[in-house]
Amino acid sequence: MTEQETESDDDFEEEYADLGATTQEAMDIAETSMDIVRQFVPDETLADRFRQKSVHSMGDIEFQHLLRFTGTDEAGEPDDEAPIRAGANAVLRESTIVTDITMSKAGVTGRGHNCEKRKAIGNGAELAKKTGMTRTAASVLELDKQSVYDDAIAVIGNAPTAAFALADCIENGTRPAVIVATPVGFVKAVESRERIREVAEEYDVPAITNVGRRGGSGLAAALTNELIHVAKDVRTGELDLDLGVDIEVDQ
């Protein structure tokens, strides 16, 4: 199983299940699957966990080379772990997870965190109608007006125009806790992720993105789920990250 399933809010209090696996067969498959992935992807850094998840989600070993991590350490030097720390921190602070479309939202697990999950699409219909802009771009601008993106985990799995809209919002002062942006396709997808990386650097908003035309909601959900996974490992004491916040470690 690659994409995860959330069935109801009842799951919110349940523990994170890697790759959404909760039955014996599913856990065996998930374990075998990640064992195979780790034969081909390094397993040394936190960023490697995201490279592994991207490979698993895309069913393609080569995808490990296509992820990009934007962010800096305390000395202001580029640091692959910066968006991971920021994302895990945001999960532990129960920031809102805002996706662009329904598919991305459906792929983000409800287990192992208490973040609210929202989608942008469905908002801003009037703006889209009036301006002719895409529904997803209008929905991002509309939610931004309501300050939804400030301190949020902003996930853009599908729509390049939503990514461009989010970049504009950041230029105008909005500060998501972290961005996961992986729009797919032949028109503006590549450019939309370049634009996200530019504003991410300029305004110090950590981001996980990819290069190339590929991507999609499944990938965005997988990367977001790995942020939740890292947060769970911090919460349970399996992982010690200097997140700069007090984490009450489960015993």
Next chain:
Amino acid sequence: MTEQETESDDDFEEEYADLGATTQEAMDIAETSMDIVRQFVPDETLADRFRQKSVHSMGDIEFQHLLRFTGTDEAGEPDDEAPIRAGANAVLRESTIVTDITMSKAGVTGRGHNCEKRKAIGNGAELAKKTGMTRTAASVLELDKQSVYDDAIAVIGNAPTAAFALADCIENGTRPAVIVATPVGFVKAVESRERIREVAEEYDVPAITNVGRRGGSGLAAALTNELIHVAKDVRTGELDLDLGVDIEVDQ
């Protein structure tokens, strides 16, 4: 925009919008996008339309070579268009579209058809708990007990074990109108699609699948949406398919 969005059942009566594009900017992007795709993928047969959509959905020109069409013409000869005719026919007959997981369901458009959209996951929880099989496999078996898969458009975008379960159901007499199966991953995904093609051939159930490890819910939704697109073209008289049923052509 690659994956399509369905916001509410209110959309069910609305006309099909290619690539989910309903605003001017979105329609421009969709058109430019498919123009680019058609520079690299043939545009001669009905099957080519599905190859184009797969390329668009995956953001990868090479994906055109990875689709497989299983089915036969009236003389019993292999025919790439067989699953397309069967799928379009099923859409026009308002068959139920049953997906494996929420992500696949979210990607199937609600526009331009009156088919009910259902997902399997969420059913069969007791069976999964009792046997340890995956939740998606159990959900397929549970819905099959309720005869949901007979004459349905069966969509498996994610879970190999759901594809295996569906294949077992077909061996036991279930007859979907058409199957779209594109599970992704490193464990059993390739084999699950091989198994679907085997039972599809043996029991004459038309199927659209892919080869290789890649795939996923976005691809499954894109292919299903193209079945809806073809059905719309038949309904509006833009396309003349010998579907063996009376179609009332819109004027």
